[in-house]
Amino acid sequence: MRKLEQIYEGKAKKVFRTDDENVYLVQYKDDATAFNGLKKGTIEGKGVINNKVTNFLMQMLETKGIPTHYVQQLSDRETLVKRVQIVPLEVVVRNIAAGSLSKRLGLEEGTPLATTVLEYCYKNDELGDPMINETHVYAMNLATPEEMDTIRDYALKINAILRDYLKEANIDLIDFKLEFGRTPDGKIILADEISPDTCRFWDSKTMEKLDKDRFRRDLGNVEGAYHEVMKRLMGE
Ligand code: TMP
Numbered sequence: 001m002r003k004l005e006q007i008y009e010g011k012a013k014k015v016f017r018t019d020d021e022n023v024y025l026v027q028y029k030d031d032a033t034a035f036n037g038l039k040k041g042t043i044e045g046k047g048v049i050n051n052k053v054t055n056f057l058m059q060m061l062e063t064k065g066i067p068t069h070y071v072q073q074l075s076d077r078e079t080l081v082k083r084v085q086i087v088p089l090e091v092v093v094r095n096i097a098a099g100s101l102s103k104r105l106g107l108e109e110g111t112p113l114a115t116t117v118l119e120y121c122y123k124n125d126e127l128g129d130p131m132i133n134e135t136h137v138y139a140m141n142l143a144t145p146e147e148m149d150t151i152r153d154y155a156l157k158i159n160a161i162l163r164d165y166l167k168e169a170n171i172d173l174i175d176f177k178l179e180f181g182r183t184p185d186g187k188i189i190l191a192d193e194i195s196p197d198t199c200r201f202w203d204s205k206t207m208e209k210l211d212k213d214r215f216r217r218d219l220g221n222v223e224g225a226y227h228e229v230m231k232r233l234m235g236e
Pocket residue numbers: 092098099100101175176177197198199200
């Protein structure tokens with residue numbers, strides 16, 4: 001597989017075309033941003049950890065019936081993925097109140113939610129990824145009702161699978177963000193990443209934060225927390 005020209009650079013990853021038109025190459029960076037790019041920094045080794053953790057979790061999800069874009073890990077930072085058109089939605093799933101939900105609704109961080117909360121944000125950096133609902137999705141033709149049924153179903157299944165899986169590693173899954181893509185033949189599959197950048201992971205016993213909140217909130221030991229997640233999941 002030959003790596004061809006770069007077609008996209010995001011805040012944490014670059015995407016390249018390959019000589020297979022149905023396969024893209026994703027390269028994970030150590031760059032970290034928060035608050036829509038206002039805060040910038042580097043988390044040493046993050047790209048390697050997020051690449052490995054994402055691939056590990058996506059392969060696990062595949063075995064449980066969730067279709068993902070994962071094809072093959074090429075190196076510490078590079079992975080082949082299926083070519084998709086990203087549905088421009090950040091799909092946020094929440095089990096415990098934290099972050100922007102706590103702020104918006106005045107719920108103390110750590111408050112259990114009686115049922116799972118599902119939120120959609122329109123992926124648009126200029127607008128700061130505003131929260132929207134399904135009627136906005138249809139009004140802007142971002143996805144069809146059938147696609148949203150699939151996305152909702154997968155998001156809730158992924159939550160149930162990940163929550164149980166992480167519990168075994170003494171990690172509580174507080175909330176997380178998913179992105180989905182459309183394959184050339186119109187199927188919805190899980191894309192992007194699942195990592196300490198995109199999830200809130202709390203140690204089940206101590207409630208210590210093992211995710212990007214350590215960077216967002218200047219809590220220290222950011223690299224250590226990312227490493228701890230990889231070690232608990234993969235033994236590395
Ligand atoms: P929030 O509480 O800031 O809305 O974040 C909810 C979850 O989504 C949290 O696990 C972090 C993740 N997230 C991203 O992956 N990317 C983002 O740009 C934001 C704002 C949150």
